[in-house]
Amino acid sequence: MTKADHSNIALLKEIAELLNEETEMKQMLQLALEKLLEGTKFETGWIFLIKDRRRHELIAEANLPNNLEQDGCRYLCKGGCWCLSKYHNNELEKASNIIECQRIELANKHSNEAHDAITHHATVPLQSGPEKFGLLNVASPNTVRFSDDDLALLESIAFQIGSAIKRILLTKQEKDVALAQERNRLARDLHDSVNQLLFSVTLTSRAGIEMTDEPLVKETFAEIQSLTQEALTEMRALIWQLRPKGLETGLLEALKGYAEMLGITLDVKVSGVLQFPSKIEEALFRIAQEALNNVRKHAGVKQAQIIIRVTHSDILLVIKDDGRGFSVDSSIALPSLGLQSMRDRTEALGGTIDWVSDIGKGTEILIRLPY
DSSP states (O other): HHHHHHHHHHHHHHHHHHHHHSSHHHHHHHHHHHHHHSSOOOOOOEEEEEEEEEEEEEEEEESOOOHHHHHHHHHHHHHHHHHHHHHHOOOOOOOOEOOHHHHHHHHHHSSOOOTTOOOEEEEEEEEEEEEEEEEEEEOOOOSSSHHHHHHHHHHHHHHHHHHHHHHHHHHHHHHHHHHHHHEEEEEEEEHTTTTHHHHHHHHHHHHHHHOOHHHHHHHHHHHHHHHHHHHHHHHHHHHHHOOOTTTGOOOOHHHHHHHHHHHHHEEEESSSSOOHHHHHHHHHHHHHHHHHHHHIIIISSSSSEEEEEOOOSSEEEEEOOOOOOOOOOOOOOOOHHHHHHHHHHHHTOOOOOOEOOOTTSEEEEEEEOOO
């Protein structure tokens, strides 16, 4: 066994230990990439996580030349290239040398600085069994081709990284299942205990109104009944948020059911086919939930409109009301936690959110999600 073989085995062991210790995806990939560059002749590298043909995320990069690092690595983040095309066409199954990288060419073309002589890179898919997760790319100055031994080492490391990605995704999936089960348990407990107690208070206060002729006592019982009814509506809304009923029969039925429970008349307009992955469908439902809650609590109206437009590339969700509205000022914090929650959910899926509102002129919220 040669000295190089010993060195490669030691590197593979170090990377394996690092991957086994980490539980957060971005940090794991960043550290693994840095360790790879530290122990090999590769001098720069970057990792794409790839969700579909329209979306890839630059999740890790190290030692990039200035022309690739400038403007937030925009030449790596935008557009297509040979390796992505081969990846999507299932033509990239092992570590390969790439000639004339489009991203590097474009970065060099628009750079006023020397481009550090990086013109080519090698690429290898990150996968576990038949599942593919992304690409690992590496490069070195004045190098247009790596040796078979270099590519074999790169392939071994990519296999380790792919297995670690699969482990983290499975762990997250287990946590999501556990979270859903806990939500269901809390929803059942709230329904069986607090919800029933509030309903009993409502009935008791109603009976109290009928049992007395004292105007002040009647007024007190009426106030108790009103407050309890409001609390009951809040509790039912909370239970819906924990365990959305109706999604099993589709997003539209769930939204109509939730609006009806809140006492809101909902006008729904749809264009395109509503066939979404469960994750996107639940996100749309949760976002619309928050918007409808805001209508009930703040708009001062009992009507709202939801528009859903589906194209081949994205989903547009619009929630409108003709209520009180609010003053939009981008320099201050968002006016409600509900809006912040909608923004968080939207951005977590790579989407955008905006709103148009003014005092006395209602509110329109626009959400666009890639699809």
